């Protein structure tokens with residue numbers, strides 16, 4: 446039997462700038478420093494002290510981080526390290542140089558443009574690739590890990606400058622769910638994107654993520670979230686009951702094939718939905734490449750450059766996100782400008 450040898454070395458991170466403040470904590474652009482000026486750009490999420498100090502949260506969060514640590518896929522934001530400093534947990538991740546899907550959607554609204562339906566379908570097809578991998582991930586003994594994302598929404602989908610799409614925050618919704626579901630206080634996930642079974646507090650499976658993909662796809666096609674109400678309760682109610690309309694009457698270039706995919710994704714009864722991310726991926730690819738010529742990462746990258754640089758960039762202000770070398774405004778400012 447071979448011996449395990451240990452190599453120990455403390456890792457030094459230098460926080461460069463705050464990128465954003467999310468519900469869980471602050472996200473920084475940072476450098477991981479090594480010997481002889483080795484330096485690697487990373488993103489660090491520092492978990493809010495109020496969460497870090499709850500033992501139950503710590504246990505769930507660390508437990509989930511362990512489960513997702515080995516998710517390594519081009520369509521998933523990779524976790525590199527979980528650390529603790531001054532009693533605050535921090536998570537070191539792959540740094541994504543680009544925009545969130547949320548920003549991508551707002552930029553279209555800001556410019557009064559529609560997202561091309563094929564780009565929307567392409568983005569979801571790449572998310573499906575990441576989901577298919579994560580849903581089927583097993584541990585080293587071949588035991589399925591049963592990973593479900595549970596919080597698919599446009600803020601957890603990132604588009605890199607080279608056109609790659611990445612899903613972030615695997616495991617985090619579950620950590621929250623484990624902490625709260627006994628009291629029934631919190632349902633993980635943003636209410637206007639959750640599946641009917643999550644809204645009903647039933648146990649979710651991979652098909653729940655597919656419903657959320659349908660909500661995000663429909664939002665890109667319509668330009669707004671069909672299920673969003675004035676309050677979280679209303680959004681949940683809409684997820685459960687709002688009657689569907691023929692979405693082609695809202696978006697006239699939504700063709701039959703993509704419309705059928707969206708309707709299948711948004712089936713409230715999960716047995717009528719696509720049954721796996723792989724099935725959905727296959728259908729989306731059939732649709733995207735039906736003429737043997739369809740979107741690719743490179744085409745999306747060109748589209749992003751046109752959208753964010755040539756298409757008159759956001760008004761300048763606030764935080765500098767290294768993307769394409771242009772500063773962008775914060776969500777709140779942008780939302781104000783659109784309304």
Ligand SMILES: Nc1ncnc2c1ncn2[C@@H]1O[C@H](COP(=O)(O)OP(=O)(O)OP(=O)(O)O)[C@@H](O)[C@H]1O
Nearest residue numbers: 465467468469472488522538539540541545600601
């Ligand atoms: N790996 C990353 N690389 C670059 N930017 C990131 C990365 N992860 C997150 N961000 C940025 O930080 C923002 C906040 O992320 P965070 O996950 O903390 O909050 P959120 O997704 O907006 O909300 P929630 O707390 O519900 O997840 C994101 O919207 C994105 O702009």
Ligand SMILES: [Mg+2]
Nearest residue numbers: 467600601614
């Ligand atoms: Mg997030």
